Amino acid sequence: MNLSFFDQFASPCLLGIPLILISMLFPTLLLFPPNNRWIPNRLSTLQSWLIHLITKQLMTPLNKKGHKWALVLTSLMMLLLMINLLGLLPYTFTPTTQLSMNMALAFPLWLATLLTGLRNQPSASLGHLLPEGTPTPLIPALIMIETTSLLIRPLALGVRLTANLTAGHLLIQLISTATIALLPTLPTVSLLTMSVLLLLTLLEIAVAMIQAYVFVLLLSLYLQENI
Amino acid sequence: LSAPLLPSAPAALRSLPPPVTVGVLHTARLLHTTQQCSAPLPPLPEKGGEVRLGLIPEEFFQFLYPKTGVTGPYMLGTGLLLYLLSKEIYVINHETVAAACILSVIIYGVKKYGSDVAAFADKLNEEKVAKALEVKNETIKDLETAIEQEKKEQWRVEGRSYLFDAKRNNIAMLLETNYRERLLTVYNEVKKRLDYQVAMQNLKRQKEQDHMIQWVEKNVVQSITPQQQKESISKCILDLKALSKSAQAAV
Numbered sequence: 001m002n003l004s005f006f007d008q009f010a011s012p013c014l015l016g017i018p019l020i021l022i023s024m025l026f027p028t029l030l031l032f033p034p035n036n037r038w039i040p041n042r043l044s045t046l047q048s049w050l051i052h053l054i055t056k057q058l059m060t061p062l063n064k065k066g067h068k069w070a071l072v073l074t075s076l077m078m079l080l081l082m083i084n085l086l087g088l089l090p091y092t093f094t095p096t097t098q099l100s101m102n103m104a105l106a107f108p109l110w111l112a113t114l115l116t117g118l119r120n121q122p123s124a125s126l127g128h129l130l131p132e133g134t135p136t137p138l139i140p141a142l143i144m145i146e147t148t149s150l151l152i153r154p155l156a157l158g159v160r161l162t163a164n165l166t167a168g169h170l171l172i173q174l175i176s177t178a179t180i181a182l183l184p185t186l187p188t189v190s191l192l193t194m195s196v197l198l199l200l201t202l203l204e205i206a207v208a209m210i211q212a213y214v215f216v217l218l219l220s221l222y223l224q225e226n227i
Numbered sequence: 228l229s230a231p232l233l234p235s236a237p238a239a240l241r242s243l244p245p246p247v248t249v250g251v252l253h254t255a256r257l258l259h260t261t262q263q264c265s266a267p268l269p270p271l272p273e274k275g276g277e278v279r280l281g282l283i284p285e286e287f288f289q290f291l292y293p294k295t296g297v298t299g300p301y302m303l304g305t306g307l308l309l310y311l312l313s314k315e316i317y318v319i320n321h322e323t324v325a326a327a328c329i330l331s332v333i334i335y336g337v338k339k340y341g342s343d344v345a346a347f348a349d350k351l352n353e354e355k356v357a358k359a360l361e362v363k364n365e366t367i368k369d370l371e372t373a374i375e376q377e378k379k380e381q382w383r384v385e386g387r388s389y390l391f392d393a394k395r396n397n398i399a400m401l402l403e404t405n406y407r408e409r410l411l412t413v414y415n416e417v418k419k420r421l422d423y424q425v426a427m428q429n430l431k432r433q434k435e436q437d438h439m440i441q442w443v444e445k446n447v448v449q450s451i452t453p454q455q456q457k458e459s460i461s462k463c464i465l466d467l468k469a470l471s472k473s474a475q476a477a478v
Contacts, residue, residue: 041271042348090326176324201328
């Protein structure tokens with residue numbers, strides 16, 4: 001199994017059957033179903049506590065109409081969290097490193113928030129394009145800038161997630177290759193590199209959780225503006 | 228199965244041919260995620276299954292014990308690992324190092340924070356149970372307080388007759404006092420009238436007396452003639468002279 005650096009980013013395929021769907025749905029297998037009991041076991045308790053925490057965090061700034069999005073945003077958060085964290089294990093494929101998947105998540109959701117805003121409160125939605133208190137000569141330029149920033153949001157959402165995770169995974173691979181290559185010749189330097197790798201692993205765990213959170217948080221912010 | 232659901236379907240759905248309606252209704256039913264059970268569930272076991280090295284269940288070791296003794300599974304594991312490595316079925320590449328790192332991080336995290344997380348989960352459950360117990364205990368306490376108050380009210384009812392007696396006495400006293408005050412008033416009024424009559428009589432008497440005295444004096448003064456007056460005056464002068472003589476003689 002001689003791997004190149006980019007084998008981990010190749011969409012998994014077994015005998016010509018694309019496994020991407022299974023690999024995307026796999027994290028859901030690890031989540032426990034809601035238990036019938038009133039006092040469940042520890043894992044169920046912790047999982048429901050986590051989901052409650054996430055939902056509360058996301059829904060507090062939203063008004064009542066935004067609470068319809070609770071299921072979408074919470075499940076998105078759990079999915080991204082699990083996919084990112086599982087991707088740190090060796091020999092795993094992380095679906096969120098694929099730009100296609102992230103754009104497929106970001107673009108429709110962003111468009112949904114935009115269309116909700118334009119449909120229900122069009123003038124308020126368009127009003128977001130101009131910050132308060134701008135001097136009059138700047139208004140045309142600012143409108144163009146704000147429109148560009150609005151239209152680039154889905155791209156930013158998708159690419160942010162992709163880039164962060166891909167870069168992280170690639171870095172891990174490069175540094176571990178360096179460690180292995182240096183091991184016969186300069187063991188001490190190899191050990192130093194190993195310590196760098198440990199720190200990087202910690203960073204990657206943090207990044208995995210933060211990026212999932214940021215994705216969902218930004219979506220909820222866009223929703224707040226528009227609902 | 229589908230008969231009770233049909234009447235509750237919207238009119239648009241009912242216009243479709245029956246198999247389609249029923250099919251849509253069946254798929255639109257709520258998905259039961261857990262089995263419905265009204266009986267109390269058996270309690271969860273206290274501890275999870277025994278595990279060695281964090282991965283391999285104890286039953287595996289027990290399974291191999293009769294044939295290979297205590298060291299059997301470990302030999303199996305080591306042999307398997309060495310076989311995979313030597314035959315290059317598992318190639319050591321950069322992923323191995325990355326695997327070593329992430330696994331060491333995970334094992335460190337579990338060992339260090341595992342018990343804390345378990346305690347936290349237990350605390351969450353304890354709080355849930357405690358909240359329910361709290362409700363129950365508070366209700367019991369409230370009911371007990373209500374019972375005590377009810378008993379006190381019943382005790383109070385027994386003393387009702389004393390209360391009424393005291394009230395009755397009060398009222399009787401008030402009536403008595405009022406009656407006596409009015410008697411006094413009557414007495415005073417009558418006395419005033421009688422005093423008036425007595426005073427009137429005294430005044431009349433007095434006036435008659437005065438009048439009589441005056442009349443007598445007037446008549447006496449009138450009866451004194453001038454002749455009598457001269458005689459009495461000269462007599463008086465003679466008496467006075469005699470007296471003065473006797474007085475001078477005395478001196």
